[in-house]
Amino acid sequence: MSKLNAKPEALDLDSKRTAIVIVDMQNAFASKGGMFDLNGLDIFGAAAAVSACKTVVDAARGAKMKVIHLRI
Numbered sequence: 001m002s003k004l005n006a007k008p009e010a011l012d013l014d015s016k017r018t019a020i021v022i023v024d025m026q027n028a029f030a031s032k033g034g035m036f037d038l039n040g041l042d043i044f045g046a047a048a049a050v051s052a053c054k055t056v057v058d059a060a061r062g063a064k065m066k067v068i069h070l071r072i
Helices: 046-062
Strands: 002-004 011-013 019-023 066-070
Touching: 019 046, 046 066
Parallel strands: 019 066
Antiparallel strands: 002 011
């Protein structure tokens, strides 16, 4: 069991029954030269979102949780 320091209160997570699901973390959405960027959409915050996602994934893998990537 792992404790996640969260708000409004901490959560106990069973790493054998918990997974991190990442949806559509693709270059087309978050990278310079990707589809969104080429269509003039603001991707300024994408780098921070990718970095935060990496932090979560690294912690989940360290806790032996499943990490599931979805591409739609």
